[in-house]
Amino acid sequence: MADAPKMNSVGRPTAPAIDVETTSFKSLLGGRGLLQDEKLIFEWDDYSRTGVDFADIAIDASDLDGLIRDDLSLPGLTEPEAVRHYVRLSQKNHAIDLALYPLGSCTMKHNPRLNEKMARLPGLGDIHPLQPVSTVQGALRLMDSLAHWLKTLTGMPAVALTPKAGANGELCGLLAIKAAHEAKGQGHRRTVLVPSSAHGTNPATAAFVGYTVREIAQTADGRVDLEDLKSKIDDGIAAIMLTNPNTCGLFERDIIAIADAIHAAGAYFYCDGANFNAIVGRVRPGDLGVDAMHINLHKTFSTPHGGGGPGAGPVVLSEALAPYAPRPWVVAGESGLVLEEHGEDASQANFGRMCAFHGQMGMYIRALTYMLSHGSDGLRQVAEDAVLNANYIKASLSDVMSVPFPEGPCMHEALFDDRWLENTGVTTLDFAKAMIDEGFHPMTMYFPLVVHGAMLIEPTETESKAELDRFVAVLKALAEAALKGDVNRFKGAPYLAPAKRLDETRAARQPRLTYG
C-alpha cells in the first residue's frame, strides 16, 4: 500500500504519486515536454510578416522594365517567432558542447569561444576581400602569420591557403602535382596509388582530375603493404595519396621507405592530413618525405564544424611543388604586404585559382587564435593527450570489444570491429544507436572499409579522464547487454532521441527535397 501523497499546508502535492503508469504517455501536441514538435516555416499560414524593419518605399524601376519578378513566395517570421523556431530545432541536435562526440576521423574537439569572439572583431570580420591592400595590411599579416605557423609545424617550405575544405585541399594538391608533371614533360603519368583504407575523398579527387586509381593492399597489421606498393609502381605513377596516421588510427611505420620508393619513381607523395592532430608539434610531415598535405583547420585547429562546414583546407607544399601553388598569395612588397592575385611573379607557375577571393579568412582567424593560445608546447600536448585518450579507450574496452590490430599503440583513434558481436543478433549499427540513448554520439561506423563492422572511436584531447571513464562504463554495460542477448535494447534504439530510426530507403526512392 502506497503512502498518501505528501501535501503542503494549502493542498499542493510535494512528492509524485508513485502508482501512476508513465511509460506509454503521449502528449496532445506530439512533442515531448520541453522538446517541442516544430513545423516547417513553410507551414505558417501567413507569409507576409517580417522580422526586419525596412521602409516600404516606392521605386521607379523603369530601366528594369520586364525584369521585375512577381512570384516571391517566402515565409517571414517576426523575431520572437524566428528565435523560437531555431531554438526548438537546435534542441534536436547532439553537439560536442553536450557530450563526448567520438566520431573517428572527424576530430570533434572543444571549440574555444575566444576564437569566435576574435573572428567577429569588426577589423577582421567586417572587411571586404577587394578593399585596397593598403587598408587590409592587418588581414594580410594575419594570413602571413598563419602561413608561418603551418609551415613551421609541418616543416614544409610553402603553403597554399585558399582551399575551402579538406577535399578542396586534396584537389589543390593533386592539381599542383599534375602541373609539376606537365612542366617536366611527364604528363603521361596518370595513375594514383591509394590504399584500400583511404577516405572516400581520396579516390574521388584523383578521379576528378582525370587520374586512374590503383588500390594498394594492406598488411595484417593495418598498414600499407610496402611490397604490394613497390610492385604497383611503374613510370605511369603520378602520386600516392596516403593518410598518416592512417584511417585505422595507426602510424605508417614504413612511411619514409614509402616516400623514398615514390620519389625514386619520379612521383609525388600526397599526404591526407586529416589526422595531423595526432602528431602536431611532435612530428613534422616534412621530415617524412611529404610533397603536399592538406590541413583541416576544422579538425586539428578546432574551427567549429558548424553542422557540416564551413571548413578550411590549406595545403603545405614541398620545394618541388611550391611553384605551382594556386593564386592568390601574400608577398612582401615595397610598402607592406601585397596580395598577388594574377600570378605575375616570374618564379611562379601557378595552376590557377581554386575559388573567388582568398579562401576561408574566418577560419584562418579562428585557427590562428587557437595556435597562439596553445603555442608550440600546448600543441605538442594536444597531440600527446589525443593519443593518450585514444589508447586509454582502447585499453579499457579491449576485454569486451574486439580489436582488429591489437599490436602496439594506436594514435588518436581506437578501431574496433564487430567480431565480438557475432551471434548476438546485434550489429555495429544497433550498438551505435544504443549509445544515443545513453547521451553519446555514436562513433564512426563501417569505416574504414577494410575492417568488418568497423567502430572508430576518436575521443580527442579535450575530454577529461572522468568523462572517458563514464563513456567506457556505458560502453562496457552496453556490450554486456548485447552479449547477454538483450537484443531489444539495440534493435529499437534509439528510444529516447528526438526521432526514431529514419527510413533512408524511402527518402532515396521518392526524393522529396523541397516543401510543397
Place this chain on the structure above:
Amino acid sequence: MRYLPLSDTDRASMLDTIGVKSIDDLFVDVPAPARRDGTVDLPKYAGEMEVEAQLNAFAAENLSPSKAPFFIGAGAYRHHIPATVDHIIQRSEFLTSYTPYQPEIAQGTLQVLFEFQTQVARLTGMPVANASLYDGSTAAAEGVLMAQRITRRNKAVLSGGLHPHYRETIETLAHAVGIETEASALQVDGEAEVLQHIDANTACVVVQTPNLFGTATDLTEIAKAAQAAGALLIVVVTEVMSLGLLKSPGEMGADVVAVEGQSIGVPLSFGGPYVGLFAAKEKYLRQMPGRLCGETVDADGERGFVLTLSTREQHIRRDKATSNICTNSGLCALAFSIHLSLLGQTGLNRVARINYAKAHALKAELAKVAGVEVVTPRFFNEFTVKLPKAADAVVEALAAKGILAGVPVSRFDKTPEFANHLIVAATETVSDADIAALISALKEVL
C-alpha cells in the same frame, strides 16, 4: 592549459592502465629520424588576454567598412545582418555539431537544410536545390562539370560579364577534368554574345546577371537559343539580394543556377567562408554535386529528414562519385536561412527596393561629377562608371581619405580599355551622408 582537462596525475594513471611507461612509448611507430624531442620554433602557450591583444593588433591595421563610407561590391556585399542571426548560429547545438550522419540526433540541422533547400529553390525559381557548396565561384564550376556529365559534351562558353574570379575558378576546375573553355573578353552589356560561340561540342553557356559591371539582363532568349543548340544555360548570380526584385533565373529558363549567398546572413570576412547556392531542373537531380537533404518518416511514422541520394557521393562511390565534395557550408547556410526567414518575401522585397534606390541615387550624383560617365545601362545595386583618370589610383587616393570607393576593373583585367572603369555598389547600409562624402572627395581627387 585551459583547453586540456587531463592533469599529470590523470596522465600517469592512464599510462599505467594502458601498460606503458611514458607518452613516448605511444609514439614508437614514428620512424627514428622523424622523432623530435623538443618543441618547434614557435611562441609558447598564451593566456586569453594575451592572445586577444595580438588579434586586436591585426584588426587595428585594417580599415573596416564600419568606419568608412563604403561602396565596394564585385562579388561580395555589405548588408545589415539582424542580431538574431549571429546569436542563433552560436548556439552550441548548431555551432559544435557535425554533418548530420546520425539523423535521430540531428533533426535540427536537417530540418534547417530542408528549409534552406526550399528557400533556395523558391528564390532562384528552380525545382531543386542542394544543401549548399563552398561559395558561388565553386558552385559555378561544379555547374560546368555537371553540364558535361549530362550532355557528354566538352566545352563551356563563358560570358564577358562573368566575374573574372569565377571565370578563373571555372577554367581551373574545367581544365583539370578535360573540359575546354571559351571566354569572351570583358563586356559591360553583352551576355548574349555567348550564343555565337556555341558549337556541337558545347555542354553549357555560363552567363551572369547582374554581371560584373552590374548590368541586369533578361536571359529568356539566351536560354531558348542555348537549349535549342543542346547546351545548358548556367546562370551565375553574385548578388543574391537582387533576387528580391529581379526575375528569377528559373523564370527565364535556366537549367542550372549558381549563386553566391553571402549577402544574406554572412559577413564579408575578407572573402570567406561564404555559401554557394546550387539549384537545377528536377531532371538533373541525380547529377547534382554536394549534400542533399530529403524528407522521410521514422519508425513511428513521424516526419523526419535525412541526407539522401548519397550514392552520388564520394564516401559511397569513391572514384565514381559526381564530385569530391565532403562537407557543405553548413553554418553559413544556417545563417542564410535564418536571415531569409526574418526577411520573408516582404522584407526581402523591401530591402531590395532600398538597394535599388540607394544605387540609383548614387548614380545620379556621380553622373553630375565632371568627367564621370555611367556605363551600366540597367542595374540593381551596383554599376560601373568610367572616370577621367586611372581608377586604381583614384581608389587609393580616396582610401587615403578614409573612403572605400569601389573596385577598379583593372584589379581583375589589365586591358587598357578598362583602366578607368570603377565598379561601385550601394546597399541599404549606405547613407546619404556617405554618398555626399564620396562625391565631395571624388571631386577633390579627380
